[in-house]
Every structure is written in C-alpha cells, then in structure tokens.
Amino acid sequence: MSIDPAPAATLSEAAREIVEVGRFLSVRNFVPATSGNFSRRLDARTAAVTRSGVDKGELVEADILVADIHAPPPKGSSAETPLHLQLYRDRPEAQAVLHTHSVVAALLSNLRLAEGELVLQDFELLKALGDTRTHEAAVSIPIFPNDQDIPRLADKVTAMLAKRTDLVAYLIAGHGLYTWGRSMAEARRHVVALEHLLTYELEKMKVRR
Structure with a gap:
C-alpha cells in the first residue's frame, strides 16, 4: 500500500512543534538536564533537529x-x-522522532538487555501505539546495547527496521527511548504511553521479587 506524502513543514512550524514538545516532556522529567534530542521532518530531503547541549524545556527557535x-x-x-536521520530514510512516513532519557527507560532497558527486547501485552494502552487496535496484541520493543559508535548503532537499527515494519520504538540499554510518529502529536503520544507501560513493567518486577 502506498503512503501519501505528508505536506512539507516550514522551519518555523517545525521549531514551534519541537519547542512545545520539549516543554511538555521536560516537566515530566523525561529529558533531565540537557539530555534527549528531538526532530521534525521538513520535507523528503530535510529535517529540523535540536542543537546539542540545550535544556529541552528551554528550547527556542534558534536552537x-x-x-x-x-x-x-x-x-x-x-x-x-x-x-534521527536514519529513521527518516528508513521510515518515509515518519514525521517526528523523539529521544528521551527517563529513569525508567534507562533502568528497565538495562535489566532486560540480555533478552534483547521488551514484550508488552494485554494492556489497554497498547492501542496508543501506532496501528495497534486491541489490548490482546503483543508489542515488542527491541533493546540495543549502548554504543558510542553511532553509525554502527544506526546500522543495527536499520537492519531491525527492515525486518519489523510494525515497530514504533526501540530502547538503548542504560540510555533511553527512541520513538517516532506520523505526526509530532503521535510521536508524543508514543512517549507518554511507553513511559507508562515501562513504569508498569518495572513495578511488576519489584512486586514479583
């Protein structure tokens, strides 16, 4: 099935969306200090990305x-x-990519690294993820080891995306969450839903100890 291209966004429009999502995620402590990075596709060739070293709750258009x-x-x-750029190449429908650094994402991804994935199932909130339409689904979130060689990590992600067209997110162990969407609103929804689901999984592990 072909996907109609989304209308191009101006840099000003993209910057406004990025600044707004930065404030939204910052107050929830999903991007502490200067961590995380966000982007918004502009057109088939370009994307708007955040400058390094900036508190994401204090972003301005110049960032x-x-x-x-x-x-x-x-x-x-x-x-x-x-x-981010690799995701736009591999997922033509992706319009926004959000990378967060919450405690729960860093901790749970470390604890589950040996399994290589985190499987979420039987949650009503799964319906907030991509095209999932039932709580009876099982959604697998891949977990990659942290790697300072970003091109090498990007190659691993590309290989996984080629096999898993259903993916809307992945985790980097001890690091954080990457998720994307067909709009900034969808990407933000994925962050909020996944943070809740990751928190649930971590609390469940505590209860079962």
Whole structure:
C-alpha cells in the first residue's frame, strides 16, 4: 500500500512543534538536564533537529537546526542526530522522532538487555501505539546495547527496521527511548504511553521479587 506524502513543514512550524514538545516532556522529567534530542521532518530531503547541549524545556527557535537527511549532521547538533536521520530514510512516513532519557527507560532497558527486547501485552494502552487496535496484541520493543559508535548503532537499527515494519520504538540499554510518529502529536503520544507501560513493567518486577 502506498503512503501519501505528508505536506512539507516550514522551519518555523517545525521549531514551534519541537519547542512545545520539549516543554511538555521536560516537566515530566523525561529529558533531565540537557539530555534527549528531538526532530521534525521538513520535507523528503530535510529535517529540523535540536542543537546539542540545550535544556529541552528551554528550547527556542534558534536552537533548531536544519539537517540534510542524506548528509552528515549539521555542526552543533547532537552526536546522535544520525539516528534521527536514519529513521527518516528508513521510515518515509515518519514525521517526528523523539529521544528521551527517563529513569525508567534507562533502568528497565538495562535489566532486560540480555533478552534483547521488551514484550508488552494485554494492556489497554497498547492501542496508543501506532496501528495497534486491541489490548490482546503483543508489542515488542527491541533493546540495543549502548554504543558510542553511532553509525554502527544506526546500522543495527536499520537492519531491525527492515525486518519489523510494525515497530514504533526501540530502547538503548542504560540510555533511553527512541520513538517516532506520523505526526509530532503521535510521536508524543508514543512517549507518554511507553513511559507508562515501562513504569508498569518495572513495578511488576519489584512486586514479583
């Protein structure tokens, strides 16, 4: 099935969306200090990305850079920007990518790293993820070991995405969550839903000890 391309966004529109989501996620402590990075597709060739070293709750339009999806990241952007650009190349429908650093995402991804994935099932909130339409679904979130070699990590993610067209997120162990959506609103919804589900899984592990 072909996917109709989303209308192009202007840099000003994208910056406004990024600034707003930064404030939203910051007050929930999903991006402490200067952690995390966000992006918004502009068109088939370019994306707006956050500048490195900025508190995401205090972003302004000047902190938003333009990146060529098929070129090296712009100067001043996060070292992890290639992971965003790779997602736009691999997922033409993706319009926004959000990377967060919550305690629960870092902790649970470390605890489940040996399994290579976190399987979420029988939650009503699964219906907030992508095209999932029933709580009876099982949603697998891959977990990758943390790696300072970002191109190597991006290659691993690309290989997984090629096999898993259903994916809407992945975890990096001890690091955080990457998720994306067909709009900034959908990407934000994925963050909120996954943070809740990850918290539930972590609490369940405590109860069972």
